Amino acid sequence: MKILVCISKTPDTTAKIAFTEGNTKFDENGVQWIINPYDEWYALVKAIELKEKDASTIIHLVTVGLADAEPIIRKALALGGDEAIRVNSNSNDSFYVAKQIATIAKEGSYELIFTGKETIDYNSASIGSMLSAILDFPFVSLANQLDLNGNTATVRREIEGGEETCEVNLPLVISCQKGMAEQRIPNMRGIMAARTKPLKVVEPIETIARTSIKKFESPLAKSGVKLVDPTNMDELVKLLKEEAKVI
Amino acid sequence: MVLVYIDQADQQIKKSSLEAMSYGAALAKQLGCDVTALILGTVQNNLADLGKHGAQKVYHLKNESLNSLDVKLHSTLIATAAKNANATVVVFAHNINGKAIAPAVAVKLEAGIVTGASSLPNTENGFVVTKTVFSGKAFASIQIETAIKVIAINQNSFGLVDYDTSATIEEINISVPAPSIKITKVDKIEGEIPLTEANLVVSGGRGLKGPEHWNILLDLAKALGASTACSRPVSDSDWRPHHEHVGQTGIQIAPNLYIAIGISGAIQHLAGVNRSKTIVVINKDPEAPFFKAADYGVVGDAFEVVPALTSAILKMKSTA
Numbered sequence: 001m002k003i004l005v006c007i008s009k010t011p012d013t014t015a016k017i018a019f020t021e022g023n024t025k026f027d028e029n030g031v032q033w034i035i036n037p038y039d040e041w042y043a044l045v046k047a048i049e050l051k052e053k054d055a056s057t058i059i060h061l062v063t064v065g066l067a068d069a070e071p072i073i074r075k076a077l078a079l080g081g082d083e084a085i086r087v088n089s090n091s092n093d094s095f096y097v098a099k100q101i102a103t104i105a106k107e108g109s110y111e112l113i114f115t116g117k118e119t120i121d122y123n124s125a126s127i128g129s130m131l132s133a134i135l136d137f138p139f140v141s142l143a144n145q146l147d148l149n150g151n152t153a154t155v156r157r158e159i160e161g162g163e164e165t166c167e168v169n170l171p172l173v174i175s176c177q178k179g180m181a182e183q184r185i186p187n188m189r190g191i192m193a194a195r196t197k198p199l200k201v202v203e204p205i206e207t208i209a210r211t212s213i214k215k216f217e218s219p220l221a222k223s224g225v226k227l228v229d230p231t232n233m234d235e236l237v238k239l240l241k242e243e244a245k246v247i
Numbered sequence: 248m249v250l251v252y253i254d255q256a257d258q259q260i261k262k263s264s265l266e267a268m269s270y271g272a273a274l275a276k277q278l279g280c281d282v283t284a285l286i287l288g289t290v291q292n293n294l295a296d297l298g299k300h301g302a303q304k305v306y307h308l309k310n311e312s313l314n315s316l317d318v319k320l321h322s323t324l325i326a327t328a329a330k331n332a333n334a335t336v337v338v339f340a341h342n343i344n345g346k347a348i349a350p351a352v353a354v355k356l357e358a359g360i361v362t363g364a365s366s367l368p369n370t371e372n373g374f375v376v377t378k379t380v381f382s383g384k385a386f387a388s389i390q391i392e393t394a395i396k397v398i399a400i401n402q403n404s405f406g407l408v409d410y411d412t413s414a415t416i417e418e419i420n421i422s423v424p425a426p427s428i429k430i431t432k433v434d435k436i437e438g439e440i441p442l443t444e445a446n447l448v449v450s451g452g453r454g455l456k457g458p459e460h461w462n463i464l465l466d467l468a469k470a471l472g473a474s475t476a477c478s479r480p481v482s483d484s485d486w487r488p489h490h491e492h493v494g495q496t497g498i499q500i501a502p503n504l505y506i507a508i509g510i511s512g513a514i515q516h517l518a519g520v521n522r523s524k525t526i527v528v529i530n531k532d533p534e535a536p537f538f539k540a541a542d543y544g545v546v547g548d549a550f551e552v553v554p555a556l557t558s559a560i561l562k563m564k565s566t567a
Contacts, residue, residue: 160343
Protein backbone atom coordinates (compact mmCIF):
# COMPACT_ATOMS: atom_id res chain seq x y z
CA MET A 1 0.00 0.00 0.00
CA LYS A 2 1.34 3.41 -1.00
CA ILE A 3 -0.21 6.46 0.65
CA LEU A 4 0.35 10.09 -0.30
CA VAL A 5 -0.48 12.62 2.41
CA CYS A 6 -0.93 16.26 1.36
CA ILE A 7 0.55 18.69 3.87
CA SER A 8 -0.02 22.42 3.96
CA LYS A 9 1.77 25.06 6.03
CA THR A 10 -0.67 27.41 7.81
CA PRO A 11 -0.42 30.15 10.43
CA ASP A 12 -0.94 28.95 14.00
CA THR A 13 -4.60 29.08 15.09
CA THR A 14 -3.80 31.94 17.50
CA ALA A 15 -1.86 33.99 14.91
CA LYS A 16 -2.83 37.61 14.44
CA ILE A 17 -4.35 37.97 10.98
CA ALA A 18 -3.06 41.17 9.40
CA PHE A 19 -2.08 42.28 5.92
CA THR A 20 0.67 44.27 4.31
CA GLU A 21 1.68 45.83 0.95
CA GLY A 22 -1.60 47.70 0.57
CA ASN A 23 -3.63 44.76 1.93
CA THR A 24 -2.47 42.48 -0.87
CA LYS A 25 -0.28 40.14 1.20
CA PHE A 26 -0.67 38.26 4.45
CA ASP A 27 1.58 39.82 7.09
CA GLU A 28 3.94 37.01 8.12
CA ASN A 29 5.64 39.16 10.72
CA GLY A 30 5.78 37.25 14.01
CA VAL A 31 3.58 34.43 12.73
CA GLN A 32 4.22 30.90 14.00
CA TRP A 33 3.70 28.30 11.29
CA ILE A 34 2.13 24.92 11.86
CA ILE A 35 1.06 21.92 9.82
CA ASN A 36 -2.55 22.57 8.81
CA PRO A 37 -4.36 20.86 11.74
CA TYR A 38 -6.62 18.71 9.55
CA ASP A 39 -3.62 17.50 7.53
CA GLU A 40 -1.68 16.65 10.68
CA TRP A 41 -4.19 15.34 13.22
CA TYR A 42 -6.36 13.36 10.86
CA ALA A 43 -4.76 12.73 7.44
CA LEU A 44 -1.16 12.11 8.49
CA VAL A 45 -1.91 10.29 11.74
CA LYS A 46 -4.43 8.04 9.96
CA ALA A 47 -1.73 7.08 7.45
CA ILE A 48 0.62 6.32 10.36
CA GLU A 49 -2.05 4.16 12.03
CA LEU A 50 -2.44 2.19 8.79
CA LYS A 51 1.33 1.65 8.63
CA GLU A 52 1.30 0.44 12.24
CA LYS A 53 -1.23 -2.22 11.21
CA ASP A 54 0.59 -3.16 8.02
CA ALA A 55 4.34 -2.47 8.11
CA SER A 56 4.65 -2.81 4.34
CA THR A 57 2.71 0.47 3.95
CA ILE A 58 4.73 3.30 2.43
CA ILE A 59 3.83 6.87 3.39
CA HIS A 60 5.01 9.80 1.31
CA LEU A 61 4.24 13.41 2.18
CA VAL A 62 3.84 16.16 -0.38
CA THR A 63 3.70 19.91 0.03
CA VAL A 64 3.62 22.75 -2.46
CA GLY A 65 5.70 25.49 -0.90
CA LEU A 66 9.01 27.32 -0.81
CA ALA A 67 12.03 26.40 1.34
CA ASP A 68 10.37 28.04 4.36
CA ALA A 69 7.91 25.11 4.40
CA GLU A 70 10.70 22.65 5.26
CA PRO A 71 10.48 22.94 9.08
CA ILE A 72 6.80 21.97 8.77
CA ILE A 73 7.60 19.01 6.53
CA ARG A 74 10.35 17.87 8.95
CA LYS A 75 7.85 18.06 11.79
CA ALA A 76 5.43 15.93 9.76
CA LEU A 77 8.23 13.43 9.09
CA ALA A 78 8.93 13.37 12.85
CA LEU A 79 5.38 12.15 13.41
CA GLY A 80 5.79 9.49 10.75
CA GLY A 81 6.03 8.98 7.03
CA ASP A 82 8.93 7.61 5.03
CA GLU A 83 9.87 10.47 2.81
CA ALA A 84 8.65 13.86 1.64
CA ILE A 85 8.43 15.75 -1.60
CA ARG A 86 8.34 19.53 -1.77
CA VAL A 87 7.18 21.17 -4.98
CA ASN A 88 9.05 24.44 -5.08
CA SER A 89 6.26 26.99 -5.59
CA ASN A 90 4.21 29.34 -3.42
CA SER A 91 1.07 29.54 -5.54
CA ASN A 92 -2.22 29.99 -3.72
CA ASP A 93 -4.41 29.02 -6.68
CA SER A 94 -6.10 25.73 -5.77
CA PHE A 95 -5.96 24.33 -9.30
CA TYR A 96 -2.25 25.12 -9.65
CA VAL A 97 -1.53 23.33 -6.36
CA ALA A 98 -3.79 20.35 -7.19
CA LYS A 99 -2.13 19.99 -10.59
CA GLN A 100 1.33 19.79 -8.95
CA ILE A 101 0.19 17.20 -6.42
CA ALA A 102 -1.63 15.19 -9.10
CA THR A 103 1.61 15.04 -11.10
CA ILE A 104 3.45 13.63 -8.07
CA ALA A 105 0.56 11.24 -7.42
CA LYS A 106 0.63 9.87 -10.97
CA GLU A 107 4.39 9.34 -10.91
CA GLY A 108 4.24 7.54 -7.55
CA SER A 109 1.18 5.34 -8.32
CA TYR A 110 -0.33 5.89 -4.87
CA GLU A 111 -3.42 3.92 -3.94
CA LEU A 112 -4.63 6.29 -1.26
CA ILE A 113 -4.35 10.05 -1.23
CA PHE A 114 -5.22 11.87 1.99
CA THR A 115 -5.94 15.54 2.48
CA GLY A 116 -7.31 17.43 5.48
CA LYS A 117 -10.91 18.58 5.05
CA GLU A 118 -9.67 22.13 4.39
CA THR A 119 -6.80 24.43 5.28
CA ILE A 120 -7.37 26.93 8.06
CA ASP A 121 -5.93 29.82 6.02
CA TYR A 122 -7.77 29.89 2.69
CA ASN A 123 -10.58 27.48 3.73
CA SER A 124 -11.16 26.48 0.13
CA ALA A 125 -11.66 22.76 0.78
CA SER A 126 -10.78 22.21 -2.88
CA ILE A 127 -7.59 20.18 -3.25
CA GLY A 128 -9.03 16.69 -2.60
CA SER A 129 -11.96 17.16 -4.94
CA MET A 130 -9.69 18.60 -7.65
CA LEU A 131 -7.16 15.78 -7.29
CA SER A 132 -9.94 13.24 -7.76
CA ALA A 133 -11.07 14.98 -10.95
CA ILE A 134 -7.56 15.31 -12.40
CA LEU A 135 -6.66 11.69 -11.53
CA ASP A 136 -10.16 10.33 -12.31
CA PHE A 137 -10.31 8.64 -8.87
CA PRO A 138 -13.38 8.41 -6.62
CA PHE A 139 -13.47 10.99 -3.82
CA VAL A 140 -14.88 10.66 -0.32
CA SER A 141 -15.02 13.92 1.63
CA LEU A 142 -15.29 14.60 5.37
CA ALA A 143 -14.27 11.08 6.32
CA ASN A 144 -14.13 10.25 10.03
CA GLN A 145 -13.38 6.50 9.86
CA LEU A 146 -11.55 4.28 7.42
CA ASP A 147 -10.91 0.54 7.27
CA LEU A 148 -9.07 -1.23 4.49
CA ASN A 149 -9.80 -4.72 3.30
CA GLY A 150 -7.63 -5.63 0.32
CA ASN A 151 -8.55 -3.31 -2.51
CA THR A 152 -11.71 -2.02 -0.82
CA ALA A 153 -11.97 0.90 1.56
CA THR A 154 -14.86 1.17 3.99
CA VAL A 155 -15.25 4.85 4.80
CA ARG A 156 -17.57 6.63 7.18
CA ARG A 157 -18.33 10.19 6.15
CA GLU A 158 -20.39 13.16 7.22
CA ILE A 159 -23.43 13.94 5.08
CA GLU A 160 -26.13 16.61 5.41
CA GLY A 161 -27.96 15.74 8.62
CA GLY A 162 -26.00 12.63 9.58
CA GLU A 163 -23.32 10.14 8.63
CA GLU A 164 -23.07 7.29 6.21
CA THR A 165 -20.80 4.35 5.55
CA CYS A 166 -19.69 3.55 2.04
CA GLU A 167 -17.47 1.06 0.21
CA VAL A 168 -15.08 2.29 -2.44
CA ASN A 169 -12.41 0.58 -4.49
CA LEU A 170 -8.86 1.94 -4.51
CA PRO A 171 -7.26 4.10 -5.82
CA LEU A 172 -9.10 6.75 -3.88
CA VAL A 173 -8.86 10.33 -2.61
CA ILE A 174 -10.13 11.00 0.94
CA SER A 175 -10.49 14.27 2.84
CA CYS A 176 -10.13 13.67 6.58
CA GLN A 177 -11.72 15.29 9.60
CA LYS A 178 -12.19 14.78 13.33
CA GLY A 179 -12.69 11.15 14.33
CA MET A 180 -10.39 9.77 11.63
CA ALA A 181 -7.40 9.42 13.99
CA GLU A 182 -6.18 10.43 17.43
CA GLN A 183 -3.97 13.49 17.58
CA ARG A 184 -0.37 12.71 18.66
CA ILE A 185 2.84 14.62 19.31
CA PRO A 186 6.22 13.68 17.82
CA ASN A 187 8.58 11.81 20.17
CA MET A 188 12.36 12.27 20.39
CA ARG A 189 13.05 9.16 18.32
CA GLY A 190 10.79 10.46 15.57
CA ILE A 191 12.40 13.89 15.64
CA MET A 192 15.90 12.35 15.33
CA ALA A 193 14.79 10.00 12.54
CA ALA A 194 13.13 12.84 10.61
CA ARG A 195 16.49 14.59 10.20
CA THR A 196 17.75 11.91 7.88
CA LYS A 197 14.55 11.01 6.05
CA PRO A 198 14.66 11.97 2.35
CA LEU A 199 13.12 15.33 1.47
CA LYS A 200 13.09 15.66 -2.28
CA VAL A 201 12.63 19.07 -3.88
CA VAL A 202 11.11 19.18 -7.36
CA GLU A 203 10.33 22.15 -9.58
CA PRO A 204 6.64 22.73 -10.46
CA ILE A 205 5.30 21.68 -13.82
CA GLU A 206 4.07 24.51 -15.98
CA THR A 207 0.48 25.35 -15.08
CA ILE A 208 -1.51 28.52 -15.51
CA ALA A 209 -3.18 29.71 -12.30
CA ARG A 210 -6.90 30.27 -12.74
CA THR A 211 -7.40 32.75 -9.90
CA SER A 212 -5.39 35.50 -8.24
CA ILE A 213 -5.83 37.32 -4.95
CA LYS A 214 -6.43 41.04 -5.45
CA LYS A 215 -6.77 42.20 -1.87
CA PHE A 216 -7.56 41.25 1.70
CA GLU A 217 -9.88 42.95 4.16
CA SER A 218 -10.47 42.57 7.87
CA PRO A 219 -14.08 42.23 9.01
CA LEU A 220 -15.75 45.31 10.45
CA ALA A 221 -15.34 45.47 14.21
CA LYS A 222 -18.46 45.10 16.35
CA SER A 223 -19.70 48.47 17.57
CA GLY A 224 -19.42 47.36 21.19
CA VAL A 225 -21.31 45.06 23.48
CA LYS A 226 -24.55 46.19 25.08
CA LEU A 227 -24.69 44.79 28.60
CA VAL A 228 -28.00 43.60 29.99
CA ASP A 229 -28.71 43.24 33.73
CA PRO A 230 -28.66 39.51 34.61
CA THR A 231 -31.90 39.91 36.56
CA ASN A 232 -33.72 41.48 33.61
CA MET A 233 -33.98 38.84 30.90
CA ASP A 234 -37.22 40.39 29.64
CA GLU A 235 -35.05 43.28 28.49
CA LEU A 236 -32.71 40.93 26.56
CA VAL A 237 -35.68 39.24 24.88
CA LYS A 238 -37.07 42.66 23.94
CA LEU A 239 -33.71 43.71 22.44
CA LEU A 240 -33.41 40.48 20.45
CA LYS A 241 -36.96 40.85 19.17
CA GLU A 242 -37.22 44.57 18.51
CA GLU A 243 -33.67 45.83 18.00
CA ALA A 244 -31.74 42.87 16.55
CA LYS A 245 -34.94 41.38 15.05
CA VAL A 246 -33.58 37.84 15.25
CA ILE A 247 -36.30 36.09 17.26
CA MET B 248 -25.99 31.73 -18.75
CA VAL B 249 -25.78 31.01 -15.06
CA LEU B 250 -26.35 27.41 -14.00
CA VAL B 251 -27.20 26.79 -10.33
CA TYR B 252 -26.69 23.32 -8.89
CA ILE B 253 -29.54 22.47 -6.51
CA ASP B 254 -28.50 19.70 -4.18
CA GLN B 255 -30.65 17.58 -1.97
CA ALA B 256 -30.52 15.49 1.16
CA ASP B 257 -33.12 12.81 1.72
CA GLN B 258 -34.92 13.91 -1.44
CA GLN B 259 -35.46 17.37 0.01
CA ILE B 260 -33.99 20.53 -1.45
CA LYS B 261 -31.77 22.23 1.13
CA LYS B 262 -32.22 25.83 2.24
CA SER B 263 -28.58 26.48 1.28
CA SER B 264 -29.43 25.52 -2.31
CA LEU B 265 -32.33 27.98 -2.35
CA GLU B 266 -29.84 30.64 -1.21
CA ALA B 267 -27.54 29.58 -4.06
CA MET B 268 -30.56 29.87 -6.41
CA SER B 269 -31.28 33.40 -5.16
CA TYR B 270 -27.59 34.26 -5.60
CA GLY B 271 -27.48 32.79 -9.11
CA ALA B 272 -30.60 34.73 -10.14
CA ALA B 273 -29.13 38.00 -8.83
CA LEU B 274 -25.86 37.25 -10.64
CA ALA B 275 -27.70 36.51 -13.92
CA LYS B 276 -29.49 39.85 -13.61
CA GLN B 277 -26.15 41.58 -13.02
CA LEU B 278 -24.62 39.86 -16.08
CA GLY B 279 -27.76 40.29 -18.20
CA CYS B 280 -28.17 36.59 -18.91
CA ASP B 281 -30.51 33.67 -18.19
CA VAL B 282 -30.46 31.49 -15.09
CA THR B 283 -31.27 27.80 -14.96
CA ALA B 284 -31.31 25.37 -12.06
CA LEU B 285 -29.93 21.85 -12.32
CA ILE B 286 -31.12 19.06 -10.10
CA LEU B 287 -29.95 15.45 -10.07
CA GLY B 288 -31.94 12.56 -8.65
CA THR B 289 -35.52 12.42 -7.44
CA VAL B 290 -36.91 14.96 -4.98
CA GLN B 291 -40.22 15.41 -3.24
CA ASN B 292 -40.34 19.19 -3.73
CA ASN B 293 -42.32 20.88 -6.49
CA LEU B 294 -39.53 21.92 -8.85
CA ALA B 295 -41.58 24.72 -10.43
CA ASP B 296 -41.31 26.43 -7.01
CA LEU B 297 -37.62 27.06 -7.70
CA GLY B 298 -39.02 29.97 -9.72
CA LYS B 299 -39.91 31.59 -6.39
CA HIS B 300 -36.18 32.01 -5.83
CA GLY B 301 -35.41 33.17 -9.34
CA ALA B 302 -35.06 30.08 -11.57
CA GLN B 303 -36.45 30.58 -15.07
CA LYS B 304 -35.91 26.98 -16.02
CA VAL B 305 -35.04 23.76 -14.18
CA TYR B 306 -33.03 20.99 -15.79
CA HIS B 307 -33.90 17.75 -14.08
CA LEU B 308 -31.93 14.55 -14.49
CA LYS B 309 -34.41 12.22 -12.85
CA ASN B 310 -32.53 9.15 -11.74
CA GLU B 311 -32.79 7.60 -8.29
CA SER B 312 -29.18 6.41 -8.36
CA LEU B 313 -28.13 10.07 -8.01
CA ASN B 314 -29.82 10.67 -4.66
CA SER B 315 -26.70 10.16 -2.56
CA LEU B 316 -23.38 11.92 -2.99
CA ASP B 317 -20.95 10.33 -5.45
CA VAL B 318 -18.48 13.07 -6.39
CA LYS B 319 -17.11 11.32 -9.46
CA LEU B 320 -20.59 10.72 -10.84
CA HIS B 321 -22.13 14.04 -9.87
CA SER B 322 -19.21 16.17 -11.06
CA THR B 323 -19.17 14.39 -14.44
CA LEU B 324 -22.90 14.91 -14.97
CA ILE B 325 -22.91 18.54 -13.79
CA ALA B 326 -19.94 19.37 -16.04
CA THR B 327 -21.66 17.73 -19.01
CA ALA B 328 -24.92 19.58 -18.35
CA ALA B 329 -22.99 22.88 -17.98
CA LYS B 330 -21.20 22.31 -21.29
CA ASN B 331 -24.44 21.35 -23.08
CA ALA B 332 -26.11 24.51 -21.79
CA ASN B 333 -23.09 26.75 -22.56
CA ALA B 334 -23.03 27.90 -18.94
CA THR B 335 -20.52 30.65 -18.22
CA VAL B 336 -20.96 30.58 -14.44
CA VAL B 337 -21.86 27.54 -12.34
CA VAL B 338 -23.08 28.30 -8.80
CA PHE B 339 -23.05 25.87 -5.85
CA ALA B 340 -23.98 26.16 -2.19
CA HIS B 341 -20.81 25.91 -0.08
CA ASN B 342 -22.38 23.11 1.97
CA ILE B 343 -21.25 19.50 2.47
CA ASN B 344 -22.22 18.42 -1.04
CA GLY B 345 -21.15 21.63 -2.78
CA LYS B 346 -17.72 21.59 -1.10
CA ALA B 347 -17.16 18.05 -2.32
CA ILE B 348 -18.41 18.49 -5.89
CA ALA B 349 -17.73 22.08 -7.02
CA PRO B 350 -13.90 21.88 -7.26
CA ALA B 351 -14.11 18.69 -9.35
CA VAL B 352 -16.62 20.37 -11.68
CA ALA B 353 -14.26 23.35 -12.00
CA VAL B 354 -11.45 21.00 -13.10
CA LYS B 355 -13.73 19.36 -15.67
CA LEU B 356 -14.82 22.75 -17.07
CA GLU B 357 -11.27 24.20 -16.96
CA ALA B 358 -12.83 26.90 -14.81
CA GLY B 359 -11.37 29.03 -12.05
CA ILE B 360 -13.24 28.61 -8.80
CA VAL B 361 -13.90 30.56 -5.62
CA THR B 362 -15.41 28.59 -2.75
CA GLY B 363 -16.81 30.17 0.41
CA ALA B 364 -17.94 33.28 -1.48
CA SER B 365 -19.61 35.89 0.73
CA SER B 366 -21.18 38.26 -1.83
CA LEU B 367 -21.94 38.83 -5.51
CA PRO B 368 -18.87 39.30 -7.73
CA ASN B 369 -17.64 42.68 -8.84
CA THR B 370 -17.86 42.51 -12.64
CA GLU B 371 -16.97 46.12 -13.45
CA ASN B 372 -13.40 45.27 -14.25
CA GLY B 373 -12.93 41.52 -14.61
CA PHE B 374 -14.69 39.08 -12.28
CA VAL B 375 -13.71 39.47 -8.64
CA VAL B 376 -15.36 37.36 -5.94
CA THR B 377 -14.99 38.07 -2.22
CA LYS B 378 -14.66 35.07 0.06
CA THR B 379 -14.03 34.44 3.74
CA VAL B 380 -10.49 33.35 4.62
CA PHE B 381 -8.60 32.56 7.82
CA SER B 382 -11.74 30.85 9.13
CA GLY B 383 -13.78 34.04 9.04
CA LYS B 384 -11.08 36.32 10.44
CA ALA B 385 -10.70 38.11 7.07
CA PHE B 386 -12.00 38.42 3.51
CA ALA B 387 -10.07 38.00 0.26
CA SER B 388 -11.10 39.40 -3.12
CA ILE B 389 -10.18 36.90 -5.79
CA GLN B 390 -10.08 37.47 -9.52
CA ILE B 391 -11.21 34.52 -11.64
CA GLU B 392 -9.16 34.55 -14.83
CA THR B 393 -10.95 31.88 -16.90
CA ALA B 394 -13.87 32.16 -19.35
CA ILE B 395 -16.01 29.78 -17.28
CA LYS B 396 -16.34 30.46 -13.56
CA VAL B 397 -17.44 28.35 -10.62
CA ILE B 398 -18.63 29.94 -7.36
CA ALA B 399 -19.66 28.22 -4.14
CA ILE B 400 -21.60 30.66 -1.94
CA ASN B 401 -21.36 30.50 1.86
CA GLN B 402 -24.44 29.33 3.73
CA ASN B 403 -26.49 32.03 5.48
CA SER B 404 -24.58 34.81 3.73
CA PHE B 405 -26.82 35.64 0.76
CA GLY B 406 -30.41 35.65 1.96
CA LEU B 407 -33.35 34.08 0.16
CA VAL B 408 -34.83 36.38 -2.47
CA ASP B 409 -38.50 35.87 -3.33
CA TYR B 410 -39.79 36.18 -6.87
CA ASP B 411 -43.35 35.86 -8.06
CA THR B 412 -42.61 33.39 -10.84
CA SER B 413 -42.81 29.72 -11.64
CA ALA B 414 -40.00 27.84 -13.38
CA THR B 415 -40.48 25.59 -16.40
CA ILE B 416 -39.11 22.10 -15.97
CA GLU B 417 -37.13 20.32 -18.63
CA GLU B 418 -36.17 16.71 -18.06
CA ILE B 419 -32.72 16.11 -19.46
CA ASN B 420 -31.14 12.90 -20.55
CA ILE B 421 -27.48 12.33 -19.95
CA SER B 422 -26.34 8.74 -19.67
CA VAL B 423 -25.41 8.05 -16.07
CA PRO B 424 -22.11 6.16 -15.60
CA ALA B 425 -21.73 3.38 -13.02
CA PRO B 426 -21.44 4.65 -9.44
CA SER B 427 -17.94 4.89 -7.93
CA ILE B 428 -19.06 4.28 -4.36
CA LYS B 429 -21.56 1.98 -2.66
CA ILE B 430 -23.52 3.26 0.35
CA THR B 431 -23.90 0.49 2.92
CA LYS B 432 -25.33 2.32 5.94
CA VAL B 433 -27.01 5.66 6.63
CA ASP B 434 -27.34 7.18 10.10
CA LYS B 435 -29.50 10.27 10.21
CA ILE B 436 -29.58 12.56 13.20
CA GLU B 437 -33.34 12.69 13.55
CA GLY B 438 -35.31 15.82 14.14
CA GLU B 439 -32.42 18.25 14.35
CA ILE B 440 -31.70 21.10 11.98
CA PRO B 441 -28.08 20.75 10.81
CA LEU B 442 -26.01 23.41 12.59
CA THR B 443 -24.84 24.98 9.35
CA GLU B 444 -28.45 25.60 8.31
CA ALA B 445 -29.74 26.76 11.69
CA ASN B 446 -30.96 30.34 12.11
CA LEU B 447 -30.71 30.20 15.90
CA VAL B 448 -27.93 28.44 17.82
CA VAL B 449 -27.42 28.03 21.56
CA SER B 450 -23.91 26.94 22.49
CA GLY B 451 -22.26 25.89 25.73
CA GLY B 452 -18.70 25.84 27.03
CA ARG B 453 -16.72 24.65 30.02
CA GLY B 454 -18.50 27.24 32.17
CA LEU B 455 -21.42 24.80 32.37
CA LYS B 456 -19.12 22.51 34.40
CA GLY B 457 -20.33 19.14 33.11
CA PRO B 458 -22.73 17.32 30.77
CA GLU B 459 -25.25 16.85 33.60
CA HIS B 460 -25.91 20.61 33.50
CA TRP B 461 -26.80 20.74 29.84
CA ASN B 462 -30.54 20.61 30.51
CA ILE B 463 -30.68 24.39 31.12
CA LEU B 464 -29.13 24.94 27.68
CA LEU B 465 -31.41 22.37 26.03
CA ASP B 466 -34.48 24.02 27.62
CA LEU B 467 -33.42 27.39 26.22
CA ALA B 468 -32.81 25.87 22.77
CA LYS B 469 -36.23 24.23 22.87
CA ALA B 470 -37.95 27.46 23.88
CA LEU B 471 -36.28 29.27 20.97
CA GLY B 472 -36.49 26.44 18.45
CA ALA B 473 -32.70 26.65 18.21
CA SER B 474 -30.01 24.08 17.39
CA THR B 475 -27.36 23.31 19.98
CA ALA B 476 -23.59 23.63 19.68
CA CYS B 477 -20.56 23.54 21.96
CA SER B 478 -16.95 24.65 22.27
CA ARG B 479 -13.97 22.41 21.55
CA PRO B 480 -13.08 21.53 25.19
CA VAL B 481 -16.66 20.35 25.66
CA SER B 482 -16.61 18.01 22.66
CA ASP B 483 -13.05 16.88 23.48
CA SER B 484 -14.26 15.88 26.96
CA ASP B 485 -17.16 14.00 25.33
CA TRP B 486 -19.71 16.11 27.21
CA ARG B 487 -21.38 16.65 23.85
CA PRO B 488 -21.07 14.88 20.46
CA HIS B 489 -18.31 15.98 18.06
CA HIS B 490 -20.78 17.19 15.43
CA GLU B 491 -21.78 20.01 17.81
CA HIS B 492 -18.24 21.44 17.98
CA VAL B 493 -18.14 24.90 16.41
CA GLY B 494 -14.89 26.80 15.97
CA GLN B 495 -11.86 27.00 13.75
CA THR B 496 -11.28 23.25 13.79
CA GLY B 497 -14.95 22.34 14.08
CA ILE B 498 -17.90 23.63 12.10
CA GLN B 499 -18.04 27.25 10.99
CA ILE B 500 -21.52 28.69 11.27
CA ALA B 501 -23.28 31.97 10.48
CA PRO B 502 -26.71 31.91 12.16
CA ASN B 503 -28.87 34.97 12.77
CA LEU B 504 -28.48 34.50 16.51
CA TYR B 505 -25.65 32.79 18.43
CA ILE B 506 -26.00 32.55 22.19
CA ALA B 507 -22.75 31.55 23.92
CA ILE B 508 -23.08 30.26 27.47
CA GLY B 509 -20.00 29.81 29.60
CA ILE B 510 -17.63 30.12 26.62
CA SER B 511 -14.68 32.44 27.19
CA GLY B 512 -14.24 33.21 23.50
CA ALA B 513 -10.81 31.94 22.51
CA ILE B 514 -9.76 33.19 19.08
CA GLN B 515 -10.21 29.68 17.64
CA HIS B 516 -13.81 29.58 18.83
CA LEU B 517 -14.56 33.08 17.53
CA ALA B 518 -13.27 32.05 14.10
CA GLY B 519 -16.10 29.55 13.82
CA VAL B 520 -18.92 31.87 14.87
CA ASN B 521 -17.96 35.46 14.10
CA ARG B 522 -20.07 35.56 10.94
CA SER B 523 -23.19 35.22 13.12
CA LYS B 524 -25.45 38.24 12.68
CA THR B 525 -26.13 38.73 16.39
CA ILE B 526 -24.03 37.31 19.22
CA VAL B 527 -25.20 37.09 22.85
CA VAL B 528 -22.61 36.17 25.47
CA ILE B 529 -23.55 34.93 28.93
CA ASN B 530 -20.53 34.59 31.20
CA LYS B 531 -19.82 35.24 34.86
CA ASP B 532 -16.34 36.59 34.05
CA PRO B 533 -16.66 40.22 32.87
CA GLU B 534 -13.14 39.93 31.42
CA ALA B 535 -14.07 37.04 29.08
CA PRO B 536 -12.71 37.99 25.64
CA PHE B 537 -15.98 36.91 24.03
CA PHE B 538 -17.68 40.12 25.26
CA LYS B 539 -15.53 42.08 22.80
CA ALA B 540 -17.08 40.16 19.90
CA ALA B 541 -20.64 40.24 21.26
CA ASP B 542 -23.63 42.43 20.47
CA TYR B 543 -25.33 41.74 23.80
CA GLY B 544 -23.71 40.55 26.98
CA VAL B 545 -24.93 39.29 30.32
CA VAL B 546 -22.39 39.14 33.13
CA GLY B 547 -23.84 36.59 35.49
CA ASP B 548 -24.14 33.02 36.65
CA ALA B 549 -25.35 30.86 33.76
CA PHE B 550 -27.28 28.63 36.16
CA GLU B 551 -29.48 31.60 37.08
CA VAL B 552 -29.41 33.64 33.87
CA VAL B 553 -30.19 30.86 31.39
CA PRO B 554 -33.39 29.55 33.08
CA ALA B 555 -34.52 33.19 33.50
CA LEU B 556 -33.92 33.81 29.79
CA THR B 557 -35.85 30.65 28.91
CA SER B 558 -38.81 31.83 31.02
CA ALA B 559 -38.68 35.29 29.44
CA ILE B 560 -38.75 33.75 25.96
CA LEU B 561 -41.66 31.45 26.81
CA LYS B 562 -43.51 34.43 28.29
CA MET B 563 -42.89 36.48 25.13
CA LYS B 564 -44.06 33.60 22.93
CA SER B 565 -47.22 33.00 24.95
CA THR B 566 -48.23 36.66 24.72
CA ALA B 567 -47.21 37.13 21.08
